[in-house]
Amino acid sequence: MTLASLRLGYVPLIDAAPLIVARELGFAAEEGLDFDLIRLQSWAQSRDMLGLGAIDAAHMLVPLPIAQAMGLGPDFPAFDLVMILSLGGQAIAVSAALADAMRSNGYGFGFDDPVVARDALMAVAGGRLQVGVPFPFSTQAELVRHWLRGTELEPGVTIHTVPPPRMAEAMAAGELDAFCVGEPWASYAVESGVGALLLAGRAIWAAPPEKGLVLTRQFANTRPEETGRMMRAVWRACRWLDQSGNRSMAAEILSRPEYLNLPPELSERGLLGRLHVTSTGEVRHFPDFIRFHDGAANFPWRSLAALLAQRISGRHGLDATMAMEAAKTCFRTDLYRDHLRSAGADLPGASARIEGSMAHPTAVASEKGQIILGPDAFFDGDTFDPSFPSR
């Protein structure tokens, strides 16, 4: 039997694992698909290639299709996010100069307490902070803003877009005091000796949606058979990635020259949640640093789309209500239900929820009875109700 070929774009990061594993471990072939994986260099390139039909689907920053839906991008056909690929996987790093100053003040680089880390940083930042993020519409940008909002430091914070492979260099050149980036690029900066890791993204927000599987609406609606097969293959790869003992093998596969082209030892840190926070080898264990599947991680909650849309609209002077409506439409819970039910996914009864309300794993009603959702709380107790968005 010949396999139907689909072209999938990815940017080389550890969270591209679901697409790479789906191909390499045969989950795509099981669904009769051959994944032709195209390595891309920037998010703009990924968006343009998807928009012009040069690729069939993309591993993409979750806020990017939302920004497109809000009209904050080129005039392309509509994009839909059909499933979340990963939660977490980001880390905040500070420059060696700031790290040294924080250490002199007795800071212990715990990696998991946003309040202590923020106080320690503010004590040495001198009221100014240049922060790098990978893209204007990124979960990294949202995490940094959320972490620092309402503080004395906030007015002095400037956020810049810097391509992840250049973060370390930009920090060494003094362009950046801090950055928030997906692995392996935070660990790479630590290895290069230019900075130290301060916080895991999940310490700020327990379930920060990082990447999604994004298709054009036209593809998703007119080629349902291939869309379903693609989703099931990727979903099974996500499930495999969260089964215990598989992450080291995933790191080996990802690190190959044709994918990330890095020493497996570097990609492994984020995947195993064992991060070296300084170049002298201080290791911090952060369980579930990145999550691909467990706790219904793949479900594209419409409330999540609304939350991100509200935040982005505020910064671009757009009407929040319209932005949230447009964003909710592009998170395809309907396709998720239709295509993944047959693969055995248990599906939550609702398609929206109050974001940020769960400090612990919580059981909620599902089609099969009950499903355990992973925690999704913000460190400061913030919540977002899509029916009554207050700010």
Place this chain on the structure above:
Amino acid sequence: MTRLSIIVVERDRDRAMRIVDGLMASGTHQVVVIAEETGLARRIADQNPDIVLIDVADPSRDVLEELALVSGPMERPVAMFVDRSDEQMTRAAIEAGVSAYVVDGLQPERIKPILDAAIARFHMFHKMRAELAATKAALEDRKIIDRAKAILMKARGIDEEAAYALLRKTAMDQKRRVADIASQLVMAAGLLS
């Protein structure tokens, strides 16, 4: 008509020069090349250009995306070319490997000759790169076939022509390329020796 200020973001010096030549031939413009990624956003802001041209696959594109979004009262709004042109032109540009960022309000008839020139130059590089890759692959194929032939000649005591005929017949039977069969043989021989 005022001269247009164009920035070309390109690290490769030869490539940049040829793009500049192409642009100058399309009209009187002021063209500046930026070869460094360090401080790219600041350098571009200092120049206050009408158009920025950059390789579609350049990682620094995301920096330009940010500039394109900035539209405070003091800044000139920058729009992406793809926003405001006919789709055919956009597709041609991206397929040729060039993306353009154009200041808001610039008339399409002023943009078109510049884009045409850029597309033509980028096309040329694209083609050269593809040809280079094909030549390299052909060379690799020939090397591996030569090694496979040598292994067969030694193991079976046949001459070069017979060795090649054997490889070709096997490839045809298996519906594979001669180079693929040769590479399998070389690998297997490596394991056995």
